[in-house]
Amino acid sequence: MDNLYRDFILEHYKNPHNKGVLDPHDLHYADSNPTCGDEMSITLLLESDRVTVADVAFEGRGCAISQASASILTDTLRGQTLDQIRALDPQAVLDELGVPIGPARLKCALLSYKTVQGAVSGGVAEWPEMAEAM
Amino acid sequence: MDNLYRDFILEHYKNPHNKGVLDPHDLHYADSNPTCGDEMSITLLLESDRVTVADVAFEGRGCAISQASASILTDTLRGQTLDQIRALDPQAVLDELGVPIGPARLKCALLSYKTVQGAVSGGVAEWPEMAEAM
Amino acid sequence: MAVETSKQVIPGAFSGTALRGDFPVFDRPTGSGQRLVYLDAAASSPKPRTVIDTMADAYGHHYANVHRGIYELSEDATRRFEQARKAVAGFIGAPSEREIVFVRNATEAINLVAYSWGRTNVHSGDLVVTTQLEHHANIVPWQQLTREVGAELAYVGLTDDGQLNLDDFEAAIARGPRLVCVSAVSNALGTINPVAELTAKAHAAGALVLLDIAQAAPHMPVDVSAIGCDFAVLSGHKMLGPSGIGALWGRRELLDAMPPFMTGGNMILRVTLEGAEWNTVPQKFEAGTPAIVEAIGLGAAIGYLNALGMASVREHERYLFEHAWAALHEIEGVRLLGPGDPAIHAGVISMDIEGIHPHDVATVFDSLGVAVRAGHHCAQPVMDRYGLPATTRASFYVYNDLDDVTALTDAVRACQRLFGGA
Amino acid sequence: MAVETSKQVIPGAFSGTALRGDFPVFDRPTGSGQRLVYLDAAASSPKPRTVIDTMADAYGHHYANVHRGIYELSEDATRRFEQARKAVAGFIGAPSEREIVFVRNATEAINLVAYSWGRTNVHSGDLVVTTQLEHHANIVPWQQLTREVGAELAYVGLTDDGQLNLDDFEAAIARGPRLVCVSAVSNALGTINPVAELTAKAHAAGALVLLDIAQAAPHMPVDVSAIGCDFAVLSGHKMLGPSGIGALWGRRELLDAMPPFMTGGNMILRVTLEGAEWNTVPQKFEAGTPAIVEAIGLGAAIGYLNALGMASVREHERYLFEHAWAALHEIEGVRLLGPGDPAIHAGVISMDIEGIHPHDVATVFDSLGVAVRAGHHCAQPVMDRYGLPATTRASFYVYNDLDDVTALTDAVRACQRLFGGA
């Protein structure tokens, strides 16, 4: 019916990839979107080089967009270095979702991005400029 | 040219009636319109009954409307009782002027009214409701 | 179908279907190609053509700065602006238009009272009472005020079905508050509060009453004189009027005694380097050039509502509410908030659809041409009270009809089907 | 005559005569049956058709509440609203649109700074500096602030020809003020102040600078980044835009550090019964539903001005000023205020006609179709400085031409004839 909720998103929402908590893990960060109550927590395990992602998992609750975006984003992280992840463009995350995201849902779509940034940046993360104040 | 400045008003402005200060007098009040700097002072002399106006005079400076309205208004006061003057309708003063008065000039037109009211009411006068806050 | 329902004239009321012709927005094709089913009046209402045209005409042919212009155009603008003030006064039963202060919105009106009356009259140790069903606009300014002066802010709690807890109210009042702040209608739940009764009780306890009529004035007759409250606030944009205009009403003797809030041009009588003398009300509270044409537009909106009749507006919405509530009630997995009694429920329905986040609901609805609000509705304490992060809210107005109620229930079912396997 | 002057295209600029076709108000017959000669832009400007049409279209087809609506119509409105913020930022050279706070008018913008920045940063014994040529909006809020916190307010005086007394300025700055508040262009005299130089000096002395660009932004290029000031304020209604909308620009780090002014919806991230967390800028300062369509209308006005080019606007007005000043100068009994040098005089001429009160002047002018302002122009300290209760002020804008200059001088002569025997 609707291009936002096309099967791809709903499929990720209903059957998310990388769901859970890694134990042990090297990096962890949890965040939320207070305006809608979405919550997200991410754990990362590094290779012995300490800069490459070996494994990743997320836990969260909230809308389909926030959960699907976490599922899709975490799929792309294995094998990436922390620097590569820090350099990630939030627009790329939106593009990855492949459906139009209105201004009021940018924070839903980018909560996983923000949480990942918090994990790879020592626990400090800001909303990307585009999602600020929406 | 203009119905506001028709001869009647300009004539009163250029040659005002009742101009001056009565000495002696029974009642006196001075007032001003701070927004345009118009000033007005009125003296009244009463008959021996202490309630009927025997004579009246005004002094003032300001725009043609404020000065002409004082000239015209004071012409009507002799022989009136203080109660009659207190009961004066400000609309009657405007009607007496006989020309349309825009909202921004109501205080010009009614400064003489207010000053007369101050004189006959023991030194307390308010702008009539219609001229308030303009 | 639309043809058929255009005949749905409720006894004593009017046809919402027919009124849609007055609102240009309904000519707009939706992205999904369906007709627009607008169910978000509680956030802001569409504008009828008469408001838009009145504003275009005012901007085009009757515009100049007001109050001090000594030329025809400015006098014309001033007359129309002041006429709008009269219209607002008449609409809410204010004794005089000089008690109407034009502001941007209900939020500014409350802030004005909190800054001006509040900073002067609320002192350390004093109590201010608000309720847990208020919009943030009727909470945060009081949090700020009470924190700043060292006063206390108490909240009247809610019953499980979304009404004010009257025992709580009595207990709060018994503590002798300076001010009681309450909304006539809750924007998050639709609850209609018994404001005349609450006002009488607050007054008996020596408190003043500020009434938030932002959700009441657009939808039902409101008479501040009959209610007896002391302040009332509203927003034009929720009642068919423009954005950028709202009103504070206050009893004259209160407004007279209050210091100004913002200062500058228009609100002064005389300024010297040493200080300033204030103008009389309402100008004392209208610093700078006001939202002239927006006030005039609000006047036109009031004209439109008056022509319908506010009792009919209320009747119309009540009719839609009853049908919608009953139909939604039948759908499994839908939880409805607020009281079920239509006598105390405005045309606002807040719901939770089990297992589907309201943000997703709103997006799916949008794809069906149905515009609803999803979120906390600027009333997070209400959400907290009912253990929800957000709800989906549908709100009715004059242009809605039973087709819209059907579109709403259809959308709920479509959404459930889509997420069925979740 | 109008046909002839429509050819008066100033080199590099445009024809005011031709532009009149863009402004519906010039179709309006005046009471006296003459064409409208509008010389009151400094109070508020007429609106071009594009602004009126953009607003009507926005109200009719793109209106909903902004920011939180999860449906197409609300996203559409949000996009247009935020686009207008970008337009304002670009227009005044602000580094980021997130530094633009929408307010009702310049007056509110100044009050916002006085309440939020002022109450936080100005303390007992501190100094705030303003000038004697400010509009009341840039005086009274500072009187209130300094009185409330026990600080001092100092005024930079004026020279006989209406310029800031720079010795006075240096002396005031030397005392280490917290803030210097100055207008880029005086509305009462037309003086253009050397704001970049003043800002540099104030900064060197450790003061912040608030620039009132209400009379500059509409009439000449303004670049707040190049000037280097810290805050700037403007009103949309003076620059071809709607009433009810204005803007505060502030440097991001200042805005970030400031507490909110008004509180309520939109400006919060989270509200509980215990307190609230603020949103980021600019939303932190935009409590409640903003003047959505008015912001969009301001964006359209900026589009119109940008198409003309602000350098051309300035050139056009300078041309009219030079002609008007020279012609009025020749009339016996007319006293002109402000500097005669067109390089430091905007298109605003304040005058005194000997023996005739400005109120009478304006009324007589009105009967000739000439709209000017008579009064203190919300700048009583300026009037006091020059020993006048009021002046007659003519102010030019893009739609004026040399015919209007002639109408002005003719009106002065007619007025003198009428009062001749006084």
Ligand SMILES: Cc1ncc(COP(=O)(O)O)c(C=O)c1O
């Ligand atoms: C220099 C200046 N500053 C501030 C203002 C106040 O503008 P507003 O009334 O739109 O707030 C004006 C308006 O006359 C002005 O000329």
Ligand SMILES: Cc1ncc(COP(=O)(O)O)c(C=O)c1O
């Ligand atoms: C009950 C209530 N009060 C106040 C407000 C605030 O209105 P505004 O945003 O127009 O200031 C709203 C708007 O949602 C409301 O519903």
